[in-house]
Amino acid sequence: MFATPKSATRREFLRDSVVVGAGLGLAPWQYAAAASPFPDHNLRAVIPTAAGGASDRLSRTFCDVWSKHIGAPTEFKFYPGAAGQVGYEIYLGKNAHDGYNLLLGNMDADVIMYVLQNPPYKYPQDYIYFCRLDSDDNVIFVPKDSPIKTIKDLVALGKKQSVTVGTSRLPHPGSIGMLALAEATGAQFNLVPYGGTNKTLNAVITGEVLCGIASSGMAMNLLDQIRVLSVFSDENKLSGLMGGAPAINKVLGTHIPDLPSSRAWAIHADVLKLYPERFEKINTTMKATFLDPEYQKGYIKTGAPWAAVHYGDREVCAKHAGLMIELTNRYRAAISASKKKA
Amino acid sequence: MMQWDLTQALALFLHTLGYWWVIIPSVLLGILVGAIPGLNAANTIILLLPLTLAMDPEVSMFFMVSLYCATHLGGGIPAILINVPGTGGAAASTLDGYPMSLKGMGQQALAMSFVAATAGGLIASIATLLLLPFLSRIGYYVHSVEMVVIMLFGIILIAAIAAKNMLKGLIAGVFGLLLGSIGADTIYSAPRATFGFLELFSGLPLVPVLIGLFAISEALIMIEHEIVASKTGAHDKDAVWAQTLEGIHMAAQRWWHIVWTSFVGLFIGIIPGAGATIASFVAYQQSRMYSKTPELYGTGHPEGLIAPECANNGVGPGTLVPLMAIGVPGGDTAAVMMIVLQYHGIVLGPRLFLTTPNLAYGVFIAMLLAYLFMLLTILPMTRYLSRVTVVSSKYLVPIIIAFTLVGSFAPREYGFDMVVALVFGILGYLCRKTGFHVAALLIGVVLGPYIEQNLMRALRISNGDASVLFSSTLGNLLWAMLVLTLLLPWLRQWWVGRAAAPPRA
Numbered sequence: 001m002f003a004t005p006k007s008a009t010r011r012e013f014l015r016d017s018v019v020v021g022a023g024l025g026l027a028p029w030q031y032a033a034a035a036s037p038f039p040d041h042n043l044r045a046v047i048p049t050a051a052g053g054a055s056d057r058l059s060r061t062f063c064d065v066w067s068k069h070i071g072a073p074t075e076f077k078f079y080p081g082a083a084g085q086v087g088y089e090i091y092l093g094k095n096a097h098d099g100y101n102l103l104l105g106n107m108d109a110d111v112i113m114y115v116l117q118n119p120p121y122k123y124p125q126d127y128i129y130f131c132r133l134d135s136d137d138n139v140i141f142v143p144k145d146s147p148i149k150t151i152k153d154l155v156a157l158g159k160k161q162s163v164t165v166g167t168s169r170l171p172h173p174g175s176i177g178m179l180a181l182a183e184a185t186g187a188q189f190n191l192v193p194y195g196g197t198n199k200t201l202n203a204v205i206t207g208e209v210l211c212g213i214a215s216s217g218m219a220m221n222l223l224d225q226i227r228v229l230s231v232f233s234d235e236n237k238l239s240g241l242m243g244g245a246p247a248i249n250k251v252l253g254t255h256i257p258d259l260p261s262s263r264a265w266a267i268h269a270d271v272l273k274l275y276p277e278r279f280e281k282i283n284t285t286m287k288a289t290f291l292d293p294e295y296q297k298g299y300i301k302t303g304a305p306w307a308a309v310h311y312g313d314r315e316v317c318a319k320h321a322g323l324m325i326e327l328t329n330r331y332r333a334a335i336s337a338s339k340k341k342a
Numbered sequence: 343m344m345q346w347d348l349t350q351a352l353a354l355f356l357h358t359l360g361y362w363w364v365i366i367p368s369v370l371l372g373i374l375v376g377a378i379p380g381l382n383a384a385n386t387i388i389l390l391l392p393l394t395l396a397m398d399p400e401v402s403m404f405f406m407v408s409l410y411c412a413t414h415l416g417g418g419i420p421a422i423l424i425n426v427p428g429t430g431g432a433a434a435s436t437l438d439g440y441p442m443s444l445k446g447m448g449q450q451a452l453a454m455s456f457v458a459a460t461a462g463g464l465i466a467s468i469a470t471l472l473l474l475p476f477l478s479r480i481g482y483y484v485h486s487v488e489m490v491v492i493m494l495f496g497i498i499l500i501a502a503i504a505a506k507n508m509l510k511g512l513i514a515g516v517f518g519l520l521l522g523s524i525g526a527d528t529i530y531s532a533p534r535a536t537f538g539f540l541e542l543f544s545g546l547p548l549v550p551v552l553i554g555l556f557a558i559s560e561a562l563i564m565i566e567h568e569i570v571a572s573k574t575g576a577h578d579k580d581a582v583w584a585q586t587l588e589g590i591h592m593a594a595q596r597w598w599h600i601v602w603t604s605f606v607g608l609f610i611g612i613i614p615g616a617g618a619t620i621a622s623f624v625a626y627q628q629s630r631m632y633s634k635t636p637e638l639y640g641t642g643h644p645e646g647l648i649a650p651e652c653a654n655n656g657v658g659p660g661t662l663v664p665l666m667a668i669g670v671p672g673g674d675t676a677a678v679m680m681i682v683l684q685y686h687g688i689v690l691g692p693r694l695f696l697t698t699p700n701l702a703y704g705v706f707i708a709m710l711l712a713y714l715f716m717l718l719t720i721l722p723m724t725r726y727l728s729r730v731t732v733v734s735s736k737y738l739v740p741i742i743i744a745f746t747l748v749g750s751f752a753p754r755e756y757g758f759d760m761v762v763a764l765v766f767g768i769l770g771y772l773c774r775k776t777g778f779h780v781a782a783l784l785i786g787v788v789l790g791p792y793i794e795q796n797l798m799r800a801l802r803i804s805n806g807d808a809s810v811l812f813s814s815t816l817g818n819l820l821w822a823m824l825v826l827t828l829l830l831p832w833l834r835q836w837w838v839g840r841a842a843a844p845p846r847a
Contacts, residue, residue, distance in 0.1 A: 052388040052678040057685065080754065082543035083531060089540065116531075164803050171531055192802050193529060195795065198677060202614050202670045208485040209803065221689050222669050303684040337532035 038278045039072040039100060046095065046103045048087020048110065050080040054217070057302055058263060059104045062133060065295040069285035074102075083113040083171065092121045097268040099278035107132065107264040108173040111321050115328040116171050116336045125269060129321060130279075131286045132264040132312030134304075136215040137233040138174040139245065140165075141226045143205055151230035151251055154211060158187025165189045166200040166212035170335040173324070174213035177232040177259040179331045184254040191334075201226070215261040216242060217304050232259040257323055262310070264317050287311065357700060358707040361404045362715070365708060368408040369715050375409070376416020377428045379553045380749015383410040384674040391682070399686040400701055406679050407705055408712035411658045414618060415459045415716055418651055422451045423730045424564075426557040426742060430548060431618025431654035433784055434626040436556065437503070438639060438646030445642055449728035453589025454644060455651045456720055461593070462604035462652030463659070463713040469608060470659040471706040477660075478667030480612050483816050486800040489613065490811065491820035493793045496620055498827060499627040500782045503640065507777055514778045518786020521546055525791070528798045541758040548619075550750035550759040551787055554766025555773075555780045557746040562771040564735040564742075586724045592644050599645055600652050603629060607653030611660020614672040618657040619788050625653030631827050659709055665690055666702060 045063070049055045056078070063074040079087035084105060095101035107129055114123055121127070142148045148157065157163055167175045170193050182189045192209055194200040197218045204212035205225050212226075219228060220242060228245040235247060248256055265286065272279050289295050290311045300306055312320070328335070375381045387394065387406050394402040417429030422439035435455065442451035470477060484492075500515035501508065524535045525545030536542040593600065603625045610621040629649035630639045639646045664672040669691030671677040680690055688698065695702040730738070750763035770780045797811075804810035812818055 052384070052391065052681055054681075056391075057681055078755075080544075082533075082540045083526075085543070086540045162805065169531060170529065190802070190805065192799055193531075194799070195528065198670050199614055202481065202664060202668065203485075205668060205670070206482045206485065221684075222691065224691060224693060225668060301685065301687060303687055303689065335530070337527070337530035 037071070038275075038281060039070065041072065041100070043070070043072055043074045044095065044101045045074050045076050046087055046091040046101070047076060047078050048080065048084040048091075048103070048105055049078065051076075051078040055104055055106065055263060058133060058304075061298045061302055062289060062295065064298060065292050066286060066289045068294075069288050069292070070281065083117065083169075084110045085113055085117055085119050088114075088121060088127075089119060091266075092126050092268070095268075097270050097274065099267070099271045099275045099282065101268070102282070103127070103266040104133075104263060105129070105266055107262050107266075107317065107321060108259070108324050109169075109171070109261065111324040112171045112173070112176075112328045112335075115325055116332070123321065124318065127266050128269050128272070128314065129264040129266045129317035130283060130314045132262050132310065132317050132320075134217075134308045135258075135260040135262045135310035135312070136217045136308050137231045137258070137260045138177055138213055139216045139219050139231050139242065140178075140211055140213055140229045140248075141204065141219055142211045142229060143207060144225055144227055146210070146227065148211065148229070149227075151246070151248060154229055155181070155185045155187045155252065157210075158182070158185070158189055162188040162190045163211065164209040165191050166194055166203040166209040167191050168197045168200050168214065169193050169195065171328075172335075173259040173261055174215070174232070175335055176324075176327050176331055177256065178213055179334050180256045180259075180327070181248065181252075181254070184256060185252060217308055220305065221303070232256060234258060257327070259327075262312070262320070264312065283314075287313075354700060354703055355707055358404070358704045359711060361401065361708070362711070364401050364404050365408045365711050366715050366719070368405045369412045369712050370719065372409040372412025373416035373419075373716070373720060376413035376432075377419045378749055379420065379426055379428050379557050379746050380549050380752045382429055382549075382675075382753075383413045384678055385753055386413075387675065387678045387682070394682045395685050399683060399688055400704065402682055402686070403679070403701060403705055404708040406675075406682065407662070407708050408715075410675050410679075411463055411655070411709055411712045412716055414463070414655045414658055415456065415720065418455045418459060418654070419452065419727060420557075422455060422647070423448055423727065424738070424742065425560045426746070427552060429618065429654075430552055430788070431622045431657065432650070433552060433556065433619060433781065433788075434622040434650035435647055435654070437626065437650075437781060438641070438643050441640070441642035442647065443728075447585075447642065448730075449585040449724050450589035450592060451642075451647060452724040452728055453586045453721065454593045455647055456717060456724065457590050457593035458600050458648040458651040459655040460713045460717040461597075461600045462607060463655040463716075464710060465601060465604040465652075466608040466611075466656035466659040467706050467709040467713065469605070470663060471703065471710075474663065474667055477608075477612055477663050480609065481614070481664055481668070483814075484613050485814070486796040486803070487811055487814055487817040488820060489616070489796040490793060490800060491817060491824055492610070492613075492616075492624065493620065493789050493796065494824055495627055495827065496623040496785060496789045497793070498824070499623055499630075500785050502627060502630055502636075503779050503782050503785075510776075510778050511782045514773065514780075514782035515786045518783040518788075519790040520786075521551075521783075522787045522790025523794065528795045529802060539758065541754075541756050545791055546787060547750075547754060547759050547762060548788065549753050550763040551766050552784065553746045553750045554763040554768075555770040555784055557742055557749075558763060558767025559770025559774055559780065561739045561742045561746075562767065563774055564739050567735060583725060585728075586721065589724065590721075593648065596645060596648055599629065599648050603649040603652040604656040606649075607656025608660040610653070611657035612663045612672065614664055614670065615792070617661075617673060618654045620792065621653040621657045622650035623785060623789075625649045627827075631830055636831070655713075659706065662705060666694065666705065667692060 047055050067073045079090050091103045148154050165178050175191050178189045194203055197214050200212050200214055203209050228242040230248040231245055233247055296306055375386045417432035418435045421427040421432040421435040423443050425436050425440040427433040427436055439451050500511055524542055526533050526543055533543055606625040607621045610616045626649050629645050630636050661672040661676050664670050665676045671680045747760050750759045773780050800810050
């Protein structure tokens with residue numbers, strides 16, 4: 001009744017194998033995997049500063065809300081050291097360029113580091129900044145009981161004698177601001193690096209230096225100890241919180257560019273070509289997070305002022321990074337031991 | 343700050359005591375964390391950030407403060423028993439604590455150190471509570487110039503440690519200073535001697551260096567012996583409570599020593615960036631300088647253990663002074679605490695004492711309670727902890743190496759740091775076998791960067807004028823004390839020689 005099955009010849013076996021293999025290759029689940037929704041697992045954020053710092057706090061606050069929009073939580077890895085270069089090298093050298101890996105950097109300081117330390121990666125060919133989270137203006141401040149009452153007093157003093165200015169580090173947007181101020185007014189400022197904003201604040205409050213430069217977010221917690229003289233921003237968004245401190249260009253008639261300390265998300269540059277839809281989703285959902293009231297609530301809870309939150313898209317980030325590169329090269333001799341221009 | 347009467351103070355004390363369910367577990371955790379080289383309060387608090395951020399502000403603050411205090415005490419346990427400091431602040435405790443263990447007095451040494459540590463912490467906490475407005479002013483007078491001189495007190499300890507072979511001691515110290523110069527310079531952040539290793543940009547990582555020089559090298563030495571305790575020291579293998587009581591009595595006899603070395607720790611702790619390592623070495627040096635028997639230091643002398651332990655624990659309350667009084671954290675752990683409190687919407691600084699006095703003063707009362715609970719929980723353990731010195735090396739060495747390698751990885755999570763620990767382990771072993779003191783090398787590595795930072799900063803402020811180093815009254819007073827410290831051994835020798843000389847006929 002049933003025919004005895006014929007043994008396949010070698011040729012027939014090979015032919016049938018190819019047919020089956022091609023069928024499997026075209027099987028629906030292949031398309032399903034490629035078309036699986038992004039993201040289908042956790043995202044990863046590299047942070048080139050130590051855990052427990054301001055970037056840690058900000059990234060967690062942001063990602064708590066962003067995770068609802070993008071549909072996946074974010075894991076954080078911290079790689080401090082070498083002014084951020086360690087984190088960038090690990091991100092660019094070891095993390096997959098698949099859109100699941102992001103970096104949250106202190107954009108201004110990291111660009112300064114990039115120019116001065118000449119690392120083995122290239123901006124913007126290897127990575128781009130695409131979403132600025134905040135824009136924390138740098139402010140000039142003095143102790144509360146200082147005889148220097150205004151920024152004009154400080155500049156006038158600087159024209160008579162060298163004024164000591166405490167700063168976190170020489171390669172820092174605030175330091176560049178003071179150098180630009182010196183250039184614009186003819187005042188003499190002697191920048192003294194303290195290796196951190198907290199130490200800088202302490203040095204100014206205890207009177208070791210006459211004034212200091214720091215981000216407004218750090219300074220505003222100590223307004224009963226310090227007086228903010230001016231802000232390196234054309235628009236002092238936190239004027240009310242800074243005791244009415246004016247924007248520097250408005251008072252002195254100078255044209256010093258805005259010099260905030262801002263944090264921005266960065267991504268591998270080739271993700272835009274390889275996975276444009278993934279990048280689009282990340283970009284869109286991050287922008288939506290800024291409009292989410294939960295983000296505002298969470299941000300304010302950290303003690304930072306909501307007015308410092310300032311979304312910046314790719315264009316804004318690129319423009320600002322370009323400005324920092326230009327300024328760093330301009331003041332390289334004053335902020336770096338290397339006098340050679342990049 | 344608020345004016346308190348006795349009733350209010352008592353009410354606050356009882357209110358804080360109500361958080362015993364937070365303080366006791368965090369004390370126990372802190373002792374464990376302190377005892378494991380590589381782990382410290384800062385990275386433990388960071389690991390537990392999701393927990394502390396979710397807690398009530400008072401609960402989270404009392405938790406962090408109790409943990410922080412307890413790590414200082416915990417660091418002394420392995421330092422005394424197996425010559426492996428659990429924290430940087432316990433490095434100086436090895437100088438006399440470990441020789442006591444070798445002589446079979448490990449239990450007494452532990453008991454003495456626990457009493458000294460808790461007494462030091464209690465004294466510093468009470469002093470801080472009562473003198474906070476005064477103590478907060480210290481920061482206004484101690485700047486870069488004064489810090490240079492204070493660090494030099496620690497540096498001259500190299501000479502004291504190396505008294506038996508001055509040349510080797512100086513070579514080790516200078517080598518340590520050279521190693522300490524690795525990394526980005528203070529002013530321009532230009533990398534020096536990093537050989538292209540990014541991981542060295544911020545300098546040699548202290549924890550792996552400490553672990554290598556002390557823990558791994560000690561483990562390699564232990565391989566050559568059956569147990570830690572010497573043959574004469576191990577004859578009495580059954581530890582008895584009498585030895586714990588003996589240790590307590592030895593500490594009680596030296597109560598004045600405990601008091602003044604606690605204040606050394608407190609004052610140094612107030613200075614931002616100074617830290618427990620510096621405080622313990624400076625206290626040891628000062629203790630030796632004023633001792634009637636300085637030649638006994640390094641041989642298992644009780645004062646040589648009490649001084650660094652008191653200073654190490656006196657630092658804790660001190661580091662919170664700039665944080666609470668000004669709002670600027672004095673160290674890494676205080677910085678993390680500040681971030682946790684800011685997350686809860688609490689702004690630190692003098693206003694805190696008016697807006698939330700329960701929290702502000704409660705912090706220091708929590709410290710008091712933490713030290714009391716510490717003493718009650720850990721003292722009974724001395725009898726059992728000291729048995730480590732008679733555990734066979736074939737079990738102890740692998741455990742030490744495994745834990746310490748993990749400890750060297752923990753702070754930055756770089757495999758590179760484990761290699762650093764191993765390299766310094768071999769270096770430390772070679773030093774021990776050839777008569778070079780690893781503590782002298784460590785002092786150079788730890789203090790060198792601090793001296794450079796402060797010196798460069800002072801010279802930068804003065805536009806390169808070296809006379810800035812003699813421009814402040816306090817600085818000049820410290821210089822005078824430093825010169826006296828250097829001359830004291832000869833003065834003493836001359837005085838003793840003169841007193842012993844036979845009268846002229």
